[in-house]
Amino acid sequence: GQQVMQIPQYQHVQEGEDFTTYCNSSTTLSNIQWYKQRPGGHPVFLIQLVKSGEVKKQKRLTFQFGEAKKNSSLHITATQTTDVGTYFCAGPKAAGNKLTFGGGTRVLVKP
């Protein structure tokens, strides 16, 4: 079946530094969605990418969808303590209705 892998599983970041988390699917995706889950909370939608090679920015967050629509990345610049949480990517297979989530990247920020 479809698998979505995220690396790294954990990311310890010094406040102010940049980091990138990666998402790789075993199958072509119709779109990729990113979510953030704060400790003890529920996943909250961040963004959706649909087009091959698409890049979107939200303030310090930059999201990219690969040309083959099988991978994606999230880059955070100048990390802040408010960025603490787990970031998940998720995507349905082309023409599919089942959303598959990656295992998440848990981000810890050192002040």
Place this chain on the structure above:
Amino acid sequence: NAGVTQTPKFQVLKTGQSMTLQCAQDMNHEYMSWYRQDPGMGLRLIHYSVGAGITDQGEVPNGYNVSRSTTEDFPLRLLSAAPSQTSVYFCASTPRPTSSYEQYFGPGTRLTVT
């Protein structure tokens, strides 16, 4: 709008007991789904529904039943609870009858099976 609501927030069951986790949304969303979240494993799809009267299996459906008699409600039934079903359960909804849109998640139900 209350969004997506889930009850109860916490539940402890004994092995073999049955129970229903409730999920409701007041946004007139067509697509609803149930996920379980275990440490280090992300969210795994249990069952989903693209509209009232229509349900289908996700990737981990065994031990769970669902029904969708109304647009608003999508309860998840545990038939005979097992310790392996200890998890956090999230219900989610999206406006269109497809998973290709923003998912709105409920606050979750933390279930422990002893």
